[in-house]
Structures are given as structure tokens and as C-alpha cells.
Amino acid sequence: MHSRHSDYDFKAIEACWQAYWEEHQTFRATEDVAKPKYWVLDMFPYPSAAGLHVGHIEGYTATDIIGRYKKACGFDVLHPMGWDAFGLPAEQNAIATGIHPSVNTQNNIDAFKKQMQRVGLGIDWSREVNTTDPKFYRWTQWIFLQFFKHGLACVSEQPVWWCPKLGTVLANEEVIDGKSERGHYPVERRALRQWVLKITKYADKLLKGLDGLQWPEATKRQQQAWIGRSEGGLITFKTSANCDLTVFTTRPDTLFGVTFIALAPEHSSVDKLATDAQRGAVESYKREIASKSDLERTDLAKIKSGVFTGTYAVHPLTGAKIPIWVADYVLMHHGTGAVMGVPAHDTRDFEFAQTHSLPVVRVIKGANNEPLPFCNKGTLTASGEFSSLPSDEASRKILSVLKAKGIGKTTVQYKIHDWLFSRQRYWGEPFPIVWVKKADYERLTACENSPFLEFLPEESVSYEEKGEIFCAVPLTSEHLPLTLPQVSSYKPGEGATAPLQNADPSWLHVRLNIRTGEIRPKNEGCEGCQMPASGNAEKNANAYISKEKTDISCTSEGGFDKGDWIEGTRETNTMPQWAGSCWYYLRYLSPNDNEKPVNADALKYWQTPDLYVGGAEHAVLHLLYSRFWHLFLHDCGFVSTPEPFQKLFHPGIILGSDGNKMSKSLGNVVNPLDVADEYGADALRLYEMFLGPLEASKPWSTKNIEGVSRFLKKIWRLFVTVEGTLSEHIGGERDSAALECLLNETVQKVTEDIENLRFNTAISQLMICLNGFQKEPYLSKTAAKTFLQLLAPFAPHIAEELWERCGEQSSIIDAGWPKPDPSKCIRDELKIIIQVNGKLRDEICVSTDVSKEEILKIARSAPRAVPFLAKGTIAKEIYVSGKLVNFVVKD
RNA sequence: GCCCGGAUGGCGGAACGGUAGACGCUGAGGACUUAAAAUCCUCUGAUCGUAAGAUCGUGCGGGUUCGAAUCCCGCUCCGGGCACCA
Numbered sequence: 001m002h003s004r005h006s007d008y009d010f011k012a013i014e015a016c017w018q019a020y021w022e023e024h025q026t027f028r029a030t031e032d033v034a035k036p037k038y039w040v041l042d043m044f045p046y047p048s049a050a051g052l053h054v055g056h057i058e059g060y061t062a063t064d065i066i067g068r069y070k071k072a073c074g075f076d077v078l079h080p081m082g083w084d085a086f087g088l089p090a091e092q093n094a095i096a097t098g099i100h101p102s103v104n105t106q107n108n109i110d111a112f113k114k115q116m117q118r119v120g121l122g123i124d125w126s127r128e129v130n131t132t133d134p135k136f137y138r139w140t141q142w143i144f145l146q147f148f149k150h151g152l153a154c155v156s157e158q159p160v161w162w163c164p165k166l167g168t169v170l171a172n173e174e175v176i177d178g179k180s181e182r183g184h185y186p187v188e189r190r191a192l193r194q195w196v197l198k199i200t201k202y203a204d205k206l207l208k209g210l211d212g213l214q215w216p217e218a219t220k221r222q223q224q225a226w227i228g229r230s231e232g233g234l235i236t237f238k239t240s241a242n243c244d245l246t247v248f249t250t251r252p253d254t255l256f257g258v259t260f261i262a263l264a265p266e267h268s269s270v271d272k273l274a275t276d277a278q279r280g281a282v283e284s285y286k287r288e289i290a291s292k293s294d295l296e297r298t299d300l301a302k303i304k305s306g307v308f309t310g311t312y313a314v315h316p317l318t319g320a321k322i323p324i325w326v327a328d329y330v331l332m333h334h335g336t337g338a339v340m341g342v343p344a345h346d347t348r349d350f351e352f353a354q355t356h357s358l359p360v361v362r363v364i365k366g367a368n369n370e371p372l373p374f375c376n377k378g379t380l381t382a383s384g385e386f387s388s389l390p391s392d393e394a395s396r397k398i399l400s401v402l403k404a405k406g407i408g409k410t411t412v413q414y415k416i417h418d419w420l421f422s423r424q425r426y427w428g429e430p431f432p433i434v435w436v437k438k439a440d441y442e443r444l445t446a447c448e449n450s451p452f453l454e455f456l457p458e459e460s461v462s463y464e465e466k467g468e469i470f471c472a473v474p475l476t477s478e479h480l481p482l483t484l485p486q487v488s489s490y491k492p493g494e495g496a497t498a499p500l501q502n503a504d505p506s507w508l509h510v511r512l513n514i515r516t517g518e519i520r521p522k523n524e525g526c527e528g529c530q531m532p533a534s535g536n537a538e539k540n541a542n543a544y545i546s547k548e549k550t551d552i553s554c555t556s557e558g559g560f561d562k563g564d565w566i567e568g569t570r571e572t573n574t575m576p577q578w579a580g581s582c583w584y585y586l587r588y589l590s591p592n593d594n595e596k597p598v599n600a601d602a603l604k605y606w607q608t609p610d611l612y613v614g615g616a617e618h619a620v621l622h623l624l625y626s627r628f629w630h631l632f633l634h635d636c637g638f639v640s641t642p643e644p645f646q647k648l649f650h651p652g653i654i655l656g657s658d659g660n661k662m663s664k665s666l667g668n669v670v671n672p673l674d675v676a677d678e679y680g681a682d683a684l685r686l687y688e689m690f691l692g693p694l695e696a697s698k699p700w701s702t703k704n705i706e707g708v709s710r711f712l713k714k715i716w717r718l719f720v721t722v723e724g725t726l727s728e729h730i731g732g733e734r735d736s737a738a739l740e741c742l743l744n745e746t747v748q749k750v751t752e753d754i755e756n757l758r759f760n761t762a763i764s765q766l767m768i769c770l771n772g773f774q775k776e777p778y779l780s781k782t783a784a785k786t787f788l789q790l791l792a793p794f795a796p797h798i799a800e801e802l803w804e805r806c807g808e809q810s811s812i813i814d815a816g817w818p819k820p821d822p823s824k825c826i827r828d829e830l831k832i833i834i835q836v837n838g839k840l841r842d843e844i845c846v847s848t849d850v851s852k853e854e855i856l857k858i859a860r861s862a863p864r865a866v867p868f869l870a871k872g873t874i875a876k877e878i879y880v881s882g883k884l885v886n887f888v889v890k891d
Numbered sequence: 892g893c894c895c896g897g898a899u900g901g902c903g904g905a906a907c908g909g910u911a912g913a914c915g916c917u918g919a920g921g922a923c924u925u926a927a928a929a930u931c932c933u934c935u936g937a938u939c940g941u942a943a944g945a946u947c948g949u950g951c952g953g954g955u956u957c958g959a960a961u962c963c964c965g966c967u968c969c970g971g972g973c974a975c976c977a
């Protein structure tokens with residue numbers, strides 16, 4: 001039984017055209033040099049077990065519309081997709097089930113891909129990338145080794161964020177309000193040896209590069225704030241304890257207002273400065289602070305605690321005695337960990353001085369004698385020879401005086417820290433690093449043609465443990481990819497030990513042949529070149545057993561020469577999830593290239609994405625990290641542009657119908673595939689685009705899908721009769737002038753709106769156009785087909801189907817994009833609005849050739865305006881050409 | 892605390908300083924139908940009015956302008972970011 005409703009059989013139509021696109025490779029990017037290129041990029045998803053959500057669809061539909069539109073316009077379009085597939089959920093699943101995370105990851109990827117295809121996204125699947133694929137992460141490791149070689153990847157032992165619940169360290173960017181970004185678990189400070197990437201070396205470039213980018217201003221500001229450049233001075237204070245103190249300040253002009261110095265409790269000079277009388281108090285204060293969590297310490301509401309060291313500093317210009325305190329509001333990781341306390345002109349110093357009864361000396365005057373603390377710039381007072389100078393000039397002069405004395409200099413500080421780059425996790429890229437003893441390292445560096453020199457940095461990366469120094473030896477290109485070994489347990493160990501510690505000892509402990517580059521398990525001689533198969537390895541995870549070329553030199557002439565071998569231990573940390581996403585977009589250009597991370601010819605053609613669409617939540621994580629990597633690759637000469645993403649757009653969040661963020665616990669989650677099953681993929685796409693402006697956060701409303709669903713059914717009925725034949729309604733000889741005008745307005749409006757990513761108003765214009773079609777007794781097939789072309793990027797399946805039913809042979813996307821003909825929209829009559837004192841009173845229709853004087857004359861006698869004109873005399877007449885007349889009437 | 896962004900009918904939202912509420916949803920009434928669904932037509936910001944129409948109306952208070960949802964100043968509320976960064 002077929003009801004009339006089923007005439008528009010979206011299920012069959014959508015499946016049919018998805019198969020057609022697949023078969024004809026419609027969305028394959030061809031690198032056709034005869035065409036201009038357009039690369040539209042989505043932030044690739046983490047393939048979670050939950051599948052696609054409506055937010056994914058929103059962004060991907062937007063890029064799909066752009067991609068299809070640009071393709072119709074004649075561009076060679078690249079719209080690729082991939083998987084950011086390393087990460088915690090797959091690992092936790094592995095811990096729970098014992099099944100290798102790759103299995104779970106692949107299942108999720110398969111599901112995601114199927115869902116994307118179900119929505120009809122025009123993606124070039126031949127370029128799919130997956131960060132967990134050794135063929136991909138081989139190059140992530142290779143880029144890491146470039147950082148290493150250039151001295152930008154090193155280890156340091158310093159306080160880092162440790163999350164006990166996750167069993168790993170986290171980057172600053174991953175810690176929000178003292179909790180982990182993923183999972184919201186508490187974090188604490190721990191001194192650990194970790195890998196860092198020296199992003200601070202790029203702070204200035206990252207800041208300046210923002211200027212030319214077409215990014216949302218808010219996102220640029222967020223990055224600016226995160227980089228946090230501040231110019232200031234370093235000022236050294238002599239003390240009575242034979243131990244100088246250097247402070248950082250952005251306000252050297254307030255130097256005469258210094259009434260105390262405050263040191264962070266971790267400051268290295270605290271012990272030296274504590275007098276015998278105060279030592280006990282200082283020690284117990286330090287202990288008290290050490291026991292506090294970072295959250296407690298950074299609580300702004302708390303009273304500013306501190307303790308006097310007993311020692312005084314000498315003011316560099318006045319010679320005054322200044323007490324030195326220890327205070328936990330001073331942060332060790334900013335500036336020098338020491339501040340000059342100027343309570344009159346700094347809120348925090350003021351609070352501290354009030355709490356501890358320290359003097360407050362005003363040295364800056366504002367314009368209006370503002371109360372203290374006064375933190376703005378102003379005019380100096382009580383500052384010796386500098387009095388009555390403005391702040392900026394005084395700062396410069398004071399610093400130059402101090403500089404002459406050798407106790408001051410200008411400097412730039414950044415808030416951004418080096419990027420903590422190692423994690424104690426299994427499901428991440430292994431570091432292509434082996435740790436060897438210092439003496440062995442020196443033998444290696446002395447070996448002139450050692451393959452291990454390929455990525456060797458000028459300065460060794462090393463750490464000390466129990467009196468022994470270990471140095472990092474980089475693997476060579478030949479050793480990549482260093483694949484993840486099998487482990488007996490995916491769980492991290494106690495005290496920041498990584499899951500890779502659980503790998504087979506034959507993987508962990510190795511011997512390197514410094515002459516040939518060969519790597520073998522430590523406990524094997526030449527005979528046993530083959531890596532032993534791990535006894536408990538899963539069959540389907542064999543791909544993850546190391547495939548290093550252990551057999552290169554076994555047969556070589558040199559054979560096994562004891563002098564060429566050094567022993568080492570592999571690095572067992574893995575890279576953070578952000579690593580792969582730092583450069584994945586480049587891999588789309590040549591996903592199968594075995595020589596380079598990205599092929600030079602492909603790069604030359606595609607350059608960088610023309611549009612990047614993804615969530616604003618990545619403003620300081622992914623978007624900063626990938627800019628850093630790209631800048632670095634640019635400096636190395638691998639890419640020709642310094643910035644990866646010229647134009648960026650953030651889609652807004654789709655909220656639940658209750659106005660809250662969609663979440664399982666609130667039960668307001670909408671599964672987009674359910675919607676596609678009930679209303680069709682075209683309706684789902686149209687609905688998400690019609691919700692509101694793409695950048696706005698907006699609530700979901702299932703009820704409103706009826707609207708776009710009706711729109712599609714109306715279109716169907718316009719073209720197709722109940723019997724399934726082409727409707728006579730679209731068989732008109734020629735179109736009315738009104739319809740031609742409407743159609744051209746629609747071409748114009750839809751084109752503009754797509755270019756500006758204003759899809760909601762584009763769709764409403766299509767609706768207006770369709771409503772106009774319905775009112776015509778007949779319209780031409782040409783007009784109807786133009787409408788289909790405009791509809792195609794939004795609702796591609798129905799557009800293709802009706803296009804074919806109109807007698808066309810090839811895909812609608814190959815039919816080009818309609819051009820508006822403004823001559824069709826010229827009207828012979830104008831509607832002029834008549835206002836009196838700015839209020840609408842009447843309107844008149846005049847022929848386009850009527851003069852301004854004529855129009856004003858007609859307007860003065862417009863029947864509904866006359867009573868209001870009669871209330872006084874016309875003081876002024878304003879005429880906006882072709883639009884309105886406004887009479888200013890006074891009593 | 893600081894820095895952004897936002898606030899328009901019953902709802903989602905339109906509106907180069909120039910007819911506020913396009914388009915869609917909802918609701919009411921009508922047509923078709925034995926009936927329902929679907930579809931089509933009319934109305935749907937508030938108040939007064941039988942109507943014509945009038946008055947009010949874009950978070951609040953001022954201002955600029957012939958004319959303000961739009962620009963400026965001062966608030967309120969909501970959302971986001973940063974947060975002892977010296």
C-alpha cells in the first residue's frame with residue numbers, strides 16, 4: 001500500500017544517489033591545473049563510540065555545501081576527512097576489555113564513515129587519514145625528530161600537572177580550573193621528567209602571525225591572551241644577605257613606591273635570605289604551602305598569606321631598607337618568581353600590605369585623585385628626579401638609569417609555557433627515542449657516518465638519574481614507523497610510569513649499532529635477528545608488533561663487532577593526542593606518499609586550506625599547536641606558507657530542545673541518524689542549516705523539521721505527478737516577468753549567502769522562490785532546473801533525482817552554477833514609502849522615470865499622509881532615491 | 892575582577908541607519924474528504940476599535956539623527972574565555 005506521502009521516497013532516492021557518487025567518484029579531487037583549487041577542511045573528528053552527533057553534522061554539512069557549490073562553480077575541490085583516533089576512551093575501553101584499542105578504534109571509524117555517507121557528504125574518501133595508522137604516525141614521529149634535531153624537543157624535570165585519576169601528566173592547556181579537560185578529574189603539581197616542545201621560542205611569531213588571518217576576532221584574542229606577551233623590566237635589588245634578587249615588573253615607573261619584596265615559596269633564594277631568627281617561621285610556611293593543592297593556592301578570595309625572611313633589600317635609587325617576604329601569591333613560573341611590592345598601585349600588593357601592615361606609598365597620580373590602589377598609568381609623584389613625568393616616559397628613564405648601573409634591563413615575558421609533550425599512556429605515538437649512557441652517546445657522536453646522526457641535535461638531550469647521565473638517541477628515518485609494541489597491560493603504573501613499561505623486554509631494552517644503524521633486542525646475538533613473536537600477542541594486532549629492520553647488517557661483511565654496539569632503553573612515554581592533529585591536513589594532499597609527510601607537487605597545487613571549519617573550543621589547543629608545527633615546518637622549508645589556516649569559522653553549538661547542552665544525563669541528545677531515517681538526509685541537512693546563523697548557538701526543535709520536510713515534499717510535487725511522470729506545471733513556454741525577477745533575485749541571494757556562510761537565509765530565499773513558483777500557472781523547465789541547481793548543495797539527493805527526471809544525463813554538480821541576470825529584475829514601477837517625522841504614513845507607486853520633484857509633489861498629497869502634514873508646516877523634505885520620502889513637520 | 896559575544900512575537904529567527912517581525916514552526920478559522928491524515932486558502936506582536944484606522948512595541952535608562960533593532964554613553968541579565976601573569 002502506497003500512500004501519496006510515499007511518492008517522495010527519500011530512502012530510495014538517497015541510497016541511489018549516494019551509490020551514484022561513489023560509483024562515479026564525483027568528489028574525487030583531481031589536481032587539475034587547468035582549474036582553480038578550493039580546499040575546504042573540517043576539523044577531523046575523534047571517532048567515539050557514541051557515533052556522529054548533530055553538532056558534527058552541522059559543521060560537515062556547511063563544508064559540504066561550500067564544497068559542492070565551489071565544484072559547481074568550476075573549482076577543483078578538495079573536501080577530505082580523517083580520524084583523530086588516538087586518545088583516552090579507546091584506551092580505557094582496552095583496559096576494561098583487554099582488547100587492543102586499535103580494534104575498538106577501527107569499529108568506531110567504520111561506524112562514523114557509514115554515518116557520514118548516510119548524510120550524503122561529498123567527501124574524497126580516497127584521501128582518508130587516520131592518526132593511529134603507522135603509515136600516518138610514521139610522519140608524526142618524523143616531524144617530532146625534526147623538532148628534536150633543531151633543539152626544540154627536549155626533556156626537563158619541573159613541576160607539571162599530574163592527574164592521578166587518568167594516570168598521566170597534562171599540558172597547561174588541558175587543565176581547566178584545576179581539573180583535567182577530559183573527565184574533569186583533579187590534578188596536582190608534581191616534579192617529573194617530561195618531554196617538552198619549545199613553543200615559547202615561537203611565541204612572538206605565533207603572536208604576530210595572527211594579524212593577517214581571517215579568523216573570528218574572539219579566537220585571535222584568546223590566542224593573544226594565551227601567549228600573553230608583556231613588556232617590562234628586570235630590576236636587581238641588593239640585599240643585606242649577600243644574595244641579589246631580580247624582579248620582573250611591567251611598571252618600572254612605580255619603583256619609588258616599592259615597600260616590600262615578595263618571593264614565591266619555591267624561589268631558590270628563600271633559604272639563603274631567611275635569618276636565623278626567621279628560619280623556623282619561613283620553613284613552616286614553606287611546608288604549609290607545599291601541602292596545599294594548586295586550587296587552594298590560587299583561590300583569589302583567600303587572604304594573602306606570607307612570612308618575613310628577616311632580610312632587607314636595598315632600594316636601587318633611594319637606598320631605603322625594604323623587607324623581603326615570602327608569599328604564595330607570587331608564582332614561581334612567571335617572571336623571576338620575585339616581585340617588587342608596590343601596594344599603592346597594584347591590587348594584590350595592596351591586599352598583601354594591608355594584611356601584613358606594610359606601608360603604602362603613593363607615587364602615581366591619576367587625573368581625578370583616585371583612591372588607592374590605583375593601577376592605571378598616570379603622572380609620577382614623590383619619585384625624585386622622575387616626579388611629574390608621565391608613566392611611560394618615566395618607565396623608560398628609570399630603566400635606562402638602572403641599566404647604566406648594571407642592575408636593570410628591558411625584557412619581554414610570555415605567559416605561554418613550553419608545551420608538555422609526553423603522556424603516560426598506551427594509545428599514542430611512541431617516541432622514536434632510545435636512552436643511552438653518556439659515554440656511549442659520546443661514542444656515537446664521534447662515529448662520523450653513524451646513521452643515528454640523521455636527527456642528532458647540536459646539544460644533547462639528557463637527564464641524570466642516580467648519578468648517571470642518560471642521553472637521547474633519535475631513531476633514523478629507516479626505523480620509522482616505530483610501532484606500538486604489545487603490552488601485558490594497558491594500565492599506567494604507579495608514580496607516572498607509562499604502560500609501555502609493560503612491553504616485552506626485547507622491545508624495551510635494545511642495542512644500537514652506531515655504525516650501521518641496526519637495532520636489536522639487548523639480550524640477543526647476531527643469530528637471533530628475528531624479533532621474537534610476543535607470546536600473548538593477539539592475532540589481529542600483529543600489525544602493531546615492531547617491524548624494525550633488524551636484519552640489515554646481520555649478513556653484512558662487518559658482522560657483529562662488539563665495538564659498534566651500545567645499549568639503551570626505549571622512551572616509554574607516548575605523544576599527546578594533539579600530535580597527529582597538528583599536521584593531519586597536510587597528509588590529505590598525499591596520503592600514500594612514502595618519501596615525505598607531504599608531496600611537494602601536491603603541496604604546491606593545494607597550498608593550505610581555503611576554509612577551515614570547526615569548534616571554538618579548540619582556540620588555544622589544536623589551533624595554537626598546529627600553527628606552531630606549521631610555522632616550524634615552514635622554517636625548515638617543508639611548507640611555503642607560515643600559517644596553515646587563513647580563514648577559520650566556528651559553527652555554534654546545537655543545544656538540546658530544553659536550551660541546555662546536549663548530554664546523556666539530561667536526556668536531551670538527538671541522534672541525527674534517527675532524524676535521517678524518519679525525514680531523510682536532505683531534510684536533516686536542510687533543517688540544521690535552517691536553524692539559525694551557523695555561528696550561533698541554537699536549540700534543537702524536532703517540530704521544526706516538519707517545515708523543511710514539507711518544503712522538500714512541495715518541491716517533489718512541483719516536478720512529479722501522482723503517477724510519477726514529470727509535471728505539466730513546469731512545461732511552460734516562457735516565464736512571467738515577475739517569476740523571472742524572483743528567480744534572478746534568488747540566484748543572487750543564494751550565491752551571496754553561500755559565499756558568506758549564511759545558509760539559513762539562503763534556504764528561506766529558496767522557500768520564497770518555491771512559493772512564487774506555486775502561484776504561477778506554468779513555469780518553464782529552465783526556471784525549474786535553475787532552482788534545482790541552487791537547491792543542490794543543500795539537498796543534493798532530491799536535486800539530483802529531479803534533475804535526472806528533467807531529462808539530464810549527468811550529475812547536477814557538473815551543470816555549473818547559475819549566474820544572476822540583473823536586467824530581469826528591473827521594474828518599471830517604484831514603491832516609495834511616505835513618512836512624516838520618521839513614521840510610516842503611506843506609500844505610493846511611481847514610474848521609474850518620475851523626477852524627484854514630481855515624487856515629492858505626489859507624496860505631499862498622499863491621502864493617508866495629508867492629515868499628518870496638516871498638523872503643522874513642512875520644515876524639511878528628505879528624499880532617499882527610489883525608496884522613501886520623509887517630511888519633517890513642525891507645529 | 893578583566894576581556895569578548897548576545898538579548899527582536901507563543902517559538903527558531905529576518906532586517907546596507909530608511910515599511911520591524913522575511914522564512915519557518917505553533918495556534919485559530921475555512922476548503923477538499925463519509926471521516927482522518929496529507930494538501931490548499933485566510934488570519935496570527937500588544938492595546939483600543941464593528942471597521943477604517945490609531946497608539947504602543949526590538950532587555951532597561953539616556954543621547955546622536957529628518958529617521959535607530961542597527962551608531963554613541965550608562966546599566967541589567969544570559970552565554971563564552973581568562974583569572975594572583977606582577
